[in-house]
Amino acid sequence: MKNKPTYWSTGRIGRSILLTAPMVLLIGLMLSGNLAGGQSYVHTFSAVVALLFFVSMFWMMIYTGRTDRWRAVVFIIGALLFCISFISNLIEVRSSMTFSDAEQLTCTIPFCHIVTTMVIIPAAIKQTIIFPGSLVEGYASISSMLVIVLGFSIVIGRGFCSWGCFYGGWDDGTSRILRRPVIRRVNSAFRWFAFAMLVLMALWSAESLSPKYCEWLCPFKAVTENERIVDGVTLVKNIVFYTLFVVLVVVLPLLTRKRIQCATFCPMGALLSLFNKINVFDVRHRADLCINCGRCDKACPMLAIENHCPTLTCSKCGRCVDECPTGALRYHVRGTSPDRHFTWARTLYIYPAYIFMVTLLGGSFVNGLALIINLFI
Amino acid sequence: MFESLLIGLSTSASCVATCGNVVIGIIMANRQGVGRSFALLGAFMCGRLATYAVIAAVVAVVSVGVGGIGACAMAVGQILLGLLMLLYAFGRTWRLCVGHRASRRLYALCRGRVVAVAAMAGLLSALNVCPPMLSLIGSSVGADHVVGRFVLFFIGSSVLFLPMPFIGTIRNKAAVGIIGRAVAAIVAIIFIFKGFATLFYNF
Numbered sequence: 001m002k003n004k005p006t007y008w009s010t011g012r013i014g015r016s017i018l019l020t021a022p023m024v025l026l027i028g029l030m031l032s033g034n035l036a037g038g039q040s041y042v043h044t045f046s047a048v049v050a051l052l053f054f055v056s057m058f059w060m061m062i063y064t065g066r067t068d069r070w071r072a073v074v075f076i077i078g079a080l081l082f083c084i085s086f087i088s089n090l091i092e093v094r095s096s097m098t099f100s101d102a103e104q105l106t107c108t109i110p111f112c113h114i115v116t117t118m119v120i121i122p123a124a125i126k127q128t129i130i131f132p133g134s135l136v137e138g139y140a141s142i143s144s145m146l147v148i149v150l151g152f153s154i155v156i157g158r159g160f161c162s163w164g165c166f167y168g169g170w171d172d173g174t175s176r177i178l179r180r181p182v183i184r185r186v187n188s189a190f191r192w193f194a195f196a197m198l199v200l201m202a203l204w205s206a207e208s209l210s211p212k213y214c215e216w217l218c219p220f221k222a223v224t225e226n227e228r229i230v231d232g233v234t235l236v237k238n239i240v241f242y243t244l245f246v247v248l249v250v251v252l253p254l255l256t257r258k259r260i261q262c263a264t265f266c267p268m269g270a271l272l273s274l275f276n277k278i279n280v281f282d283v284r285h286r287a288d289l290c291i292n293c294g295r296c297d298k299a300c301p302m303l304a305i306e307n308h309c310p311t312l313t314c315s316k317c318g319r320c321v322d323e324c325p326t327g328a329l330r331y332h333v334r335g336t337s338p339d340r341h342f343t344w345a346r347t348l349y350i351y352p353a354y355i356f357m358v359t360l361l362g363g364s365f366v367n368g369l370a371l372i373i374n375l376f377i
Numbered sequence: 378m379f380e381s382l383l384i385g386l387s388t389s390a391s392c393v394a395t396c397g398n399v400v401i402g403i404i405m406a407n408r409q410g411v412g413r414s415f416a417l418l419g420a421f422m423c424g425r426l427a428t429y430a431v432i433a434a435v436v437a438v439v440s441v442g443v444g445g446i447g448a449c450a451m452a453v454g455q456i457l458l459g460l461l462m463l464l465y466a467f468g469r470t471w472r473l474c475v476g477h478r479a480s481r482r483l484y485a486l487c488r489g490r491v492v493a494v495a496a497m498a499g500l501l502s503a504l505n506v507c508p509p510m511l512s513l514i515g516s517s518v519g520a521d522h523v524v525g526r527f528v529l530f531f532i533g534s535s536v537l538f539l540p541m542p543f544i545g546t547i548r549n550k551a552a553v554g555i556i557g558r559a560v561a562a563i564v565a566i567i568f569i570f571k572g573f574a575t576l577f578y579n580f
Binding site: 197207 | 390398560562
């Protein structure tokens with residue numbers, strides 16, 4: 001059997017430190033707002049812990065040569081702390097997790113990246129943003145989120161789903177709880193269902209001029225904010241949110257070891273898959289090294305591998321790259337040879353991806369950690 | 378009379394967003410070329426026009442707007458459209474539920490007569506009275522040339538449907554058929570839900 005080629009820094013402490021050093025500065029820069037004076041001791045302590053955590057995870061990624069394992073640690077913990085931070089923020093501002101008509105009328109609902117799929121057509125046709133959020137002010141304003149998400153997508157494509165999305169960590173986490181899947185075979189054709197969701201939600205929202213996915217179908221309403229139950233309709237909506245969360249984010253990922261909600265249901269994931277066509281990074285398959293062992297097919301949490309080749313819906317999490325015993329799957333920069341410089345292709349990819357992850361999850365990571373520490377002192 | 382053409386043109390985007398899901402589902406799931414897709418769109422439009430003609434005749438003869446009976450007809454139309462799309466999406470895969478022979482019959486009923494399905498879908502989806510249609514009915518009650526108004530509205534609101542058959546250019550991708558069937562299935566669920574919700578709220 002062919003041996004898996006190792007990266008330039010794998011198992012080398014000095015080289016790993018050399019590649020990690022710039023990241024220390026960049027992460028420090030990202031968290032500088034939390035480290036600056038004027039914050040409480042707990043908050044500053046949390047920021048220092050976050051800095052050490054982010055840097056050590058990146059160092060492990062570089063030193064061990066395994067991408068997915070350490071990415072997932074940051075991603076899952078980041079998603080949990082995001083929800084803790086977000087919910088506590090809501091309770092502080094509104095005294096509850098729910099929002100009322102008054103909050104919608106005053107446009108104070110935080111903008112979530114999934115809404116992007118629904119605002120595009122009305123924005124193009126009617127020059128209207130169909131979301132009750134602030135354009136530039138307040139927490140998670142529309143313009144700031146759009147700039148971050150679109151910038152992120154152009155650079156790493158659907159990598160957003162594995163490196164930036166603050167919801168993705170939930171089903172990434174539940175899909176790793178069992179060591180072996182109970183449901184062993186999941187038809188990869190189900191991933192096209194997300195594209196159907198994209199088409200329908202975009203058109204349905206354009207017709208009704210309201211974000212229908214958020215109003216009726218988003219499973220993550222269960223762990224962020226949801227509409228206050230005031231009548232039968234809002235009751236039905238909440239039942240739908242919690243049911244979808246339990247089924248798509250907890251039960252099915254647990255049984256299949258796949259990220260079912262992200263791979264088959266999320267319209268944003270489908271939109272970002274299209275960005276995979278235009279950005280420079282991809283995961284490349286080398287047929288001459290492949291031994292057809294099928295480990296990549298089994299490992300891929302996004303149902304994105306067909307005949308051992310990553311397809312359009314690949315989220316570049318790195319699990320197939322880590323699992324492949326011969327190095328037939330590797331990160332690649334388009335326009336370069338996949339045979340040579342694969343260390344640098346990987347490094348060039350994980351640098352921006354990791355910086356984006358810290359940008360999106362860093363602040364809520366520190367806040368969530370500070371909240372937990374405050375509970376115990 | 379020409380104001381109805383303007384109403385149709387200005388609200389064409391809304392019409393596409395409402396009924397476009399159905400057309401997209403049918404065209405994508407069928408995976409045919411552009412010419413064949415235009416034929417399907419034509420069948421859908423004929424069905425739509427037939428319903429408009431009936432509504433126009435009712436408005437001209439009876440001179441009343443949409444009342445309780447209209448809402449009931451709309452709800453029933455939505456439920457039937459939902460069932461039709463469900464049949465279209467899962468015609469072949471219902472083998473487990475209805476048996477192999479029955480499944481083949483269902484498949485032959487829908488996928489084998491796709492032009493008829495498109496026409497029927499157009500007929501039923503036009504019953505889904507949207508705000509532009511309501512404004513047209515409101516302005517047509519007691520007016521002259523009611524049928525002409527509805528025909529002009531139909532022409533105006535059909536403009537943005539014209540690019541849809543070009544989906545046929547990507548028919549070679551196997552994923553297109555799967556996405557089309559998934560669209561048809563979700564549309565079916567939405568229409569059935571809306572139909573029952575309308576019935577529940579009105580009666």
